[in-house]
């Protein structure tokens with residue numbers, strides 16, 4: 001088999017003292033932490049769109065990425081040529097999963113029928129490489145935001161024929177995901193929103209969006225696909241407002257349209273911050289509804305107001321994420337998909353490896369630290385104690401919904417003015433820092 005990355009060795013774990021840029025300092029796939037191996041906890045995924053298709057352009061300049069294996073064409077042969085490159089990348093990086101949009105892996109044809117034929121051919125090839133390497137599909141999706149036909153939305157387009165085109169793409173992307181054993185199927189509605197309310201019937205658009213999701217759920221049942229559906233929140237960009245703007249908006253939409261039994265959320269760090277939330281906030285909202293499915297692992301830039309999709313390197317943040325993943329008992333169908341790209345200046349193929357090794361090590365450290373914090377128990381004990389007044393007496397009656405305003409009025413008038421214990425934020429921050437060293 002020819003090597004596309006001849007200068008890059010297969011990564012090994014060498015421990016924290018290593019200075020080898022192609023070795024893990026913290027990610028040790030088979031090391032057991034709290035009863036599971038690191039690879040079982042972290043379930044890393046690589047994004048086909050960033051690894052294979054991102055040319056590293058920005059709004060002011062053309063792409064810079066060197067991709068000697070790619071002839072730059074939109075041909076089926078070029079799409080086939082990328083596949084062995086991607087699997088060599090996955091193998092050398094010890095990344096077990098991947099994710100794709102239909103249009104990342106396979107080009108549009110002259111007709112929609114030809115487009116679907118292209119996808120079938122590519123899926124056949126991906127299946128072969130999955131079988132040979134043991135790599136797995138974390139989730140698939142359809143790209144319903146790049147082509148000009150989707151400029152005014154796909155499921156929320158004012159044109160029913162565009163809706164039908166989108167539905168056709170979803171049907172085939174779902175079937176491809178099913179055939180490849182994909183553990184999930186994601187909806188990210190990049191254009192499912194509006195540029196201005198002057199021309200928008202929001203209620204109709206939301207009804208249509210829900211109709212599309214119901215059609216996908218029905219089709220999954222029909223073909224026997226039992227993977228998990230996800231919605232990926234993001235507030236804007238490319239549209240002015242996206243209906244799936246944050247975790248709370250998605251959950252409300254899913255509840256309103258009777259879809260909550262079929263969907264969980266795929267939460268992305270940079271989307272959380274664009275929504276004006278922390279990642280922890282978005283995760284807690286989802287976990288509270290038992291709806292955290294998967295994570296698109298990346299980070300934004302504090303100084304740039306758009307989706308910079310940088311690799312996660314901040315151990316404080318990865319610790320916060322892993323505290324929550326451990327707290328909910330781990331991923332089931334989901335994982336940590338690196339929806340992240342190199343900077344435009346990092347244009348050499350080897351930068352793909354530096355980027356992913358950094359993200360994997362940052363999450364491995366986050367996992368180890370989060371596990372220690374959980375074992376220590378002081379953080380969770382503090383939070384339990386903070387709400388202990390709801391465990392008995394009048395608090396337990398409030399929590400159980402078995403009291404009334406009359407009873408609370410009588411209680412409040414019979415007691416001394418309430419005293420508040422400290423929230424101890426700084427003490428808790430110090431506990432986290434104790435474990436970061």
Ligand code: XUL
Nearest residue numbers: 141188232268296307339
């Ligand atoms: C865009 C984004 C998407 C989704 C999949 O910001 O995150 O790549 O993850 O469509």
Ligand code: CO
Nearest residue numbers: 232268296339
């Ligand atoms: Co994403």
